[in-house]
Amino acid sequence: MISRRQFTQSLSALAVSASTGVLNAATEASSIEAAETDAARQIAPAKDSSPFRLGIIGAGSRGQELIRSFLRVPGVSVAAAADVYEPRFAQLNRICGHEVAPHKDYRALLDRKDLDAVIVATPLGLHGEHVVAALSSGHHVYGEKVMAYTVEQANAIVAAASENKRIYQIGHQYRYSPWIRAAVQRVQQGEIGDVTHIIGYWHRNNDWRRPVPDPSLEHLINWRLYHQWSLGLIAELGSHHMDIANWVFGEYPEAALASGSICRYHDGRETDDNVQAILSYSGGRRFIFTSITDNAKMGDQLWLYGTKGSLNLTLQDATFFYEPKKITKPVVAANGKDEGVVTSASYNPSNEMPYRGPGKPVDVSTAEDPTTAATRAFIYCVRTGTSPIADAKVGLGSALGVIQANESLRLRKEIPISSKA
Ligand SMILES: NC(=O)c1ccc[n+]([C@@H]2O[C@H](COP(=O)([O-])OP(=O)(O)OC[C@H]3O[C@@H](n4cnc5c(N)ncnc54)[C@H](O)[C@@H]3O)[C@@H](O)[C@H]2O)c1
Numbered sequence: 259m260i261s262r263r264q265f266t267q268s269l270s271a272l273a274v275s276a277s278t279g280v281l282n283a284a285t286e287a288s289s290i291e292a293a294e295t296d297a298a299r300q301i302a303p304a305k306d307s308s309p310f311r312l313g314i315i316g317a318g319s320r321g322q323e324l325i326r327s328f329l330r331v332p333g334v335s336v337a338a339a340a341d342v343y344e345p346r347f348a349q350l351n352r353i354c355g356h357e358v359a360p361h362k363d364y365r366a367l368l369d370r371k372d373l374d375a376v377i378v379a380t381p382l383g384l385h386g387e388h389v390v391a392a393l394s395s396g397h398h399v400y401g402e403k404v405m406a407y408t409v410e411q412a413n414a415i416v417a418a419a420s421e422n423k424r425i426y427q428i429g430h431q432y433r434y435s436p437w438i439r440a441a442v443q444r445v446q447q448g449e450i451g452d453v454t455h456i457i458g459y460w461h462r463n464n465d466w467r468r469p470v471p472d473p474s475l476e477h478l479i480n481w482r483l484y485h486q487w488s489l490g491l492i493a494e495l496g497s498h499h500m501d502i503a504n505w506v507f508g509e510y511p512e513a514a515l516a517s518g519s520i521c522r523y524h525d526g527r528e529t530d531d532n533v534q535a536i537l538s539y540s541g542g543r544r545f546i547f548t549s550i551t552d553n554a555k556m557g558d559q560l561w562l563y564g565t566k567g568s569l570n571l572t573l574q575d576a577t578f579f580y581e582p583k584k585i586t587k588p589v590v591a592a593n594g595k596d597e598g599v600v601t602s603a604s605y606n607p608s609n610e611m612p613y614r615g616p617g618k619p620v621d622v623s624t625a626e627d628p629t630t631a632a633t634r635a636f637i638y639c640v641r642t643g644t645s646p647i648a649d650a651k652v653g654l655g656s657a658l659g660v661i662q663a664n665e666s667l668r669l670r671k672e673i674p675i676s677s678k679a
Pocket residue numbers: 315316317318319320321340341342343346364379380381382384402403404429430431478479481494
């Protein structure tokens with residue numbers, strides 16, 4: 259089992275004295291608090307309302323949701339959009355309440371000199387090309403997850419943000435959710451002991467398929483179902499959970515082992531309709547992700563298991579559960595006499611029952627939608643030149659896990675994770 263020392267070292271190198279390597283608890287606590295103060299500043303209501311003009315590449319479902327969020331930030335307007343699917347322009351105009359300059363080719367949008375930042379919300383297979391081009395042409399970027407489809411592309415995005423000194427924020431909006439931040443901070447401070455396992459469920463009961471007006475548009479509309487554009491459920495759903503696992507464990511995963519199949523929807527799709535993935539971290543710690551698409555009982559929830567308790571995270575709340583002091587009763591002979599082995603390792607039905615103690619919800623003052631907070635924080639970061647909470651390093655971590663978990667699905671073996679392509 260990983261020690262508290264190892265855990266905290268990986269959490270923040272800053273918490274360790276450079277000369278001795280000895281953990282400084284006070285430094286650790288203050289570095290967690292400093293991160294929270296910085297996050298609170300980014301998420302706070304905007305004070306600045308100076309004009310801020312956005313461009314968007316890929317104004318589909320998520321792109322439009324992002325625009326609705328961005329328009330809530332004082333001063334923000336949408337100046338231009340690039341999309342290869344014509345109906346998107348009229349949809350966007352309705353949301354914005356005015357004509358947004360349309361571009362069929364994203365490069366024409368990037369040639370504009372009147373944009374303060376660009377949103378990239380195209381299918382995953384195109385993120386690398388679109389985000390690198392946007393950063394390299396001098397634009398700050400809010401880029402949807404997953405960062406990129408290949409390790410090379412993910413590294414190219416990290417390099418382009420750094421070399422061009424541009425802000426890149428990845429669409430892992432749960433990092434901006436007040437109840438998740440508050441809960442993770444308490445976990446980092448040791449509230450549930452050493453966290454060794456994180457299990458993410460994202461279960462749905464629908465086929466993930468969208469209606470297509472013309473068969474020639476099948477790949478454009480249902481890109482999630484095809485390998486050329488998509489890394490499947492691990493990318494589209496699991497990446498959010500994996501990002502939280504990276505955050506809590508304080509490092510990127512070391513290896514990925516995944517399995518999946520097309521179990522229910524035999525409709526020509528290529529990506530699996532159910533997946534199971536195990537991501538390994540140092541000290542034997544594990545993040546385990548499961549997604550099925552024909553039963554929604556478990557919904558979307560993440561469980562963090564620590565030696566002293568558990569944390570349940572959902573899209574609306576966070577709840578702590580604490581391990582009972584004594585969690586096992588030893589096995590005794592049926593006649594009640596002690597006449598042999600007495601152990602808590604053996605089977606005893608009462609020991610195997612799920613612990614149903616009362617949970618303690620995390621109390622936060624706001625249940626604001628995380629995307630609203632994330633988009634507001636991005637505008638703050640660009641306006642003030644602040645590095646985002648969910649920056650390129652955050653994006654790289656979940657991208658590496660997603661990409662190599664898919665490699666594991668393909669090759670049917672465990673894949674080591676490295677940022678070297
Ligand atoms: N952060 C989140 O919670 C969240 C939620 C949903 C989707 N997403 C991400 O957002 C991205 C988009 O997902 P979506 O559901 O909006 O997909 P979508 O298909 O609804 O939208 C994608 C848009 O990109 C356009 N497009 C395709 N090729 C293009 C090109 N070459 N140039 C310009 N535009 C092009 C499409 O026409 C479409 O309008 C994905 O990466 C997805 O994972 C993130």
